[in-house]
Amino acid sequence: MSTMNSTAASTAGTERTPHRVGLLDRFLMQGGIVITFLVIAVVATALIEPRFLNRLNLINMMRNFSFLLIPSLAQMLVMTAGGFDLSVGAVVAIASVVTATVMLVGSGYFPDAGVLLILLSLAAVVGVGVLVGSVNAWLVASFSLSPFMVTLAMMSVLVGIALYFTQGIPIYGVTDTFVSGVGRGQLLGLPVVLWVALAVLAGCIVLQRFTALGRHIYAVGSDERSARLSGVRTGRTLMAAYVLAGVLAALTGFLMTSRLGAGHATIGTTLALETIAAAVIGGVSLRGGVGRAEHVALAALFLAVVANAMNLVQVDSKYQTLVLGAVLIVALAIERLLLRRRQA
Secondary structure, eight states: OOOHHHHHHHHHHHHHHHHHHHHHHHHHHHTHHHHHHHHHHHHHHHHGGGGOHHHHHHHHHHHHHHHHHHHHHHHHHHHHHHOTTTTTHHHHHHHHHHHHHHHHHHHHHHHHOOOHHHHHHHHHHHHHHHHHHHHHHHHHHHHHOOOOHHHHHHHHHHHHHHHHTTTTBOOOOOOHHHHHIISSOOEEEEEEHHHHHHHHHHHHHHHHHHHHHHHHHHHHHHHHHHOOOOHOOOOHHHHHOOOHHHHHHHHHHHHHHHHHHHHSSTTTTTHHHHHHHHHHTTTOOOOOSOOOOHHHHHHHHHHHHHHHHHHHHTTOOOHHHHHHHHHHHHHHHHHHHHHHHHHH
């Protein structure tokens, strides 16, 4: 009788353990890690630095969050399709230069048409994003080149063009309407750039969950050969992912120019690392096929909180880069552990 009871108890224990593990895995896969990190970061920062909850500081942090969220979503799209985009920061820089240049030149023809200049510069930077994304996708898809090397080379080309064109000097002449209405403007008490970032986030969520393109991006990232055999046009899917990433990166440069009031060839130098960090912390797999926009948004917010906290306590910028690298290493280690759990 005792043997039967012990056997039953043992069996019950083995039945409950997978259930507990399943709940833990489900929590982790649904953004549990980044949510935990975010809550800890917010609470710790609020306790250490009272200025963190100041309204002006929160608004400033939301702007910085927006400037990180949009290119992080761009990175997510490419990584989900099985690639990388190290040219994100360079596209931001070249878009900033193009934005300021179009406004500077256009103001000579349309001196009192601020809105028209904004629209013209926006059209120009979207064109830049489409061009860069198309070239990246063409090289990766047509010649089976490494996305890492292709986008690394593209980054070098774009940075060189931007520095040559500007000689390292900011381009002024940005219209006041652009700076006051977009860069520093607020809508319903929140920064305009935050509303733009949230609209982009909503668009990415819809793309991933409710469109054929979103499903195809997942399929190509999971197994490109199987996706091709299933009738997915992998070349077109990769093209769409890289073009969307290019447009979102260019949009970031456009918005950052409105905040800075000038075009800079040196902005976005750390965005490649930051966007990859946000994507990985948000659960995007380095192998492709896995990634959710809302989780990447939480990760970008976590990184924005950490950066804001370090600025408030006056941590040197060199050490901030060190912290970002350490956070990325931890995120990569966690991703590896989760992968092993799924395969076990």
